[in-house]
Amino acid sequence: MFFSPLQSIPPDAILGLMTAYQADPSPRKVDLSVGIYREESGETPVMQAVREAEIHIINEQATKAYISPIGIEGFRASVADLVFGDEARALRPRTACLQTVGGCGALRVASSIYRRAVNNGAAYVSAPTWGNHFGLLGGAGLHVNEYPYYDLKRHLLHIDQMLDCLRHAPARSLVVLQVGCHNPTGADPNSTEWDAILDVIEERSLLPLFDLAYQGMGTSLDADAMPVRKAAKRFSELMVAVSTSKNFGLYRERAGALVALAEIPSQVETLESQMKDITRGMYSMAPAHGALIVERILGDAHLRAEWCKELEAMRLRIDRYRQRLKAALQARRPDLDLDWLTRQRGMFSLLGIGRDDVETLRRERHIYMVGDSRINIAGLNDDNLEVVASSVAALLK
Ligand SMILES: Cc1ncc(COP(=O)(O)O)c(C=O)c1O
Numbered sequence: 096m097f098f099s100p101l102q103s104i105p106p107d108a109i110l111g112l113m114t115a116y117q118a119d120p121s122p123r124k125v126d127l128s129v130g131i132y133r134e135e136s137g138e139t140p141v142m143q144a145v146r147e148a149e150i151h152i153i154n155e156q157a158t159k160a161y162i163s164p165i166g167i168e169g170f171r172a173s174v175a176d177l178v179f180g181d182e183a184r185a186l187r188p189r190t191a192c193l194q195t196v197g198g199c200g201a202l203r204v205a206s207s208i209y210r211r212a213v214n215n216g217a218a219y220v221s222a223p224t225w226g227n228h229f230g231l232l233g234g235a236g237l238h239v240n241e242y243p244y245y246d247l248k249r250h251l252l253h254i255d256q257m258l259d260c261l262r263h264a265p266a267r268s269l270v271v272l273q274v275g276c277h278n279p280t281g282a283d284p285n286s287t288e289w290d291a292i293l294d295v296i297e298e299r300s301l302l303p304l305f306d307l308a309y310q311g312m313g314t315s316l317d318a319d320a321m322p323v324r325k326a327a328k329r330f331s332e333l334m335v336a337v338s339t340s341k342n343f344g345l346y347r348e349r350a351g352a353l354v355a356l357a358e359i360p361s362q363v364e365t366l367e368s369q370m371k372d373i374t375r376g377m378y379s380m381a382p383a384h385g386a387l388i389v390e391r392i393l394g395d396a397h398l399r400a401e402w403c404k405e406l407e408a409m410r411l412r413i414d415r416y417r418q419r420l421k422a423a424l425q426a427r428r429p430d431l432d433l434d435w436l437t438r439q440r441g442m443f444s445l446l447g448i449g450r451d452d453v454e455t456l457r458r459e460r461h462i463y464m465v466g467d468s469r470i471n472i473a474g475l476n477d478d479n480l481e482v483v484a485s486s487v488a489a490l491l492k
Pocket residue numbers: 130196197198199200225273278306308337338339340346349350351
């Protein structure tokens with residue numbers, strides 16, 4: 096017997112909720128759990144720009160031969176441009192870029208690169224963070240530490256504690272910094288706070304790994320990338336894990352990139368050879384379709400403009416429902432300061448209610464959210480907003 100020693104592993108908290116939601120027969124059920132964008136109908140549509148790009152690709156594609164192990168040239172170049180903006184051209188000679196299997200693939204390869212480069216290095220993620228950071232960094236053999244990030248009682252960043260923790264991190268540690276639309280809190284540092292974070296990174300010689308999974312869904316494509324661009328001006332080395340799952344709606348196509356800045360141009364080839372070696376030993380190379388779509392959209396003025404408009408519509412819908420939820424809750428709880436709901440960005444916020452209450456909401460009201468009370472604002476719509484507000488209001492602290 097080979098497999099009999101294996102123990103069954105409980106489903107990932109969020110994926111388990113997805114299954115429970117699908118199995119719930121209630122017509123009133125509300126899904127605020129999984130982190131995907133939804134429109135008013137509750138659907139996650141294929142963006143129009145993506146559809147148009149796909150038609151071109153299908154019509155023109157002459158082969159299904161392997162792409163290059165480093166990825167599709169046009170995709171890699173245009174993603175690096177999107178991340179670095181006006182700085183991209185100047186940074187190009189120092190930019191290494193690997194096409195990856197989504198943002199997850201980029202985080203995993205980045206962790207392995209760090210592990211190969213730094214002996215006995217330590218890694219840091221925010222407390223709380225997106226749960227899969229532990230699996231992805233831990234999967235590369237890193238021990239994962241946490242820095243304080245969010246004060247759930249006051250719905251504010253723990254910025255002083257965060258800085259203090261990083262000041263005491265061992266030199267040359269890896270620090271994962273979510274850029275914009277923080278998952279699960281929705282709370283992002285402001286520009287001054289980012290400067291202070293980057294100061295500590297410099298002081299302690301830490302290596303920043305920016306997790307850029309929601310570019311364009313917080314404030315704008317440029318504003319959301321601001322911390323990475325600030326860092327690129329200051330530091331000789333950094334890494335960025337890019338996901339196109341959310342901002343292009345390409346979730347299942349698994350298109351992402353690991354962008355890294357090398358200290359000097361001659362190190363780029365070494366860095367990319369290491370990236371290729373790591374993926375070769377895991378899955379050989381990333382799938383082509385999603386990356387071809389992104390390449391096409393970003394390289395075509397008409398498609399790019401259409402995509403920007405659609406991305407803006409997503410962002411505005413999220414903002415609108417942040418305001419509507421706040422108003423509906425405030426009407427029921429005038430005693431509370433709920434400004435944090437509209438100050439936060441992106442799809443996620445933590446309601447700050449107990450795990451028991453989350454469980455009761457699921458059992459009795461068929462409202463699904465993650466156990467830590469993370470809600471996906473994009474799951475709200477005209478039909479469910481009042482039900483959610485009236486079910487949740489009394490539980491808020
Ligand atoms: C913070 C964060 N980073 C990275 C990812 C990875 O995205 P994907 O691998 O689906 O592109 C996600 C997805 O939910 C995320 O929330």
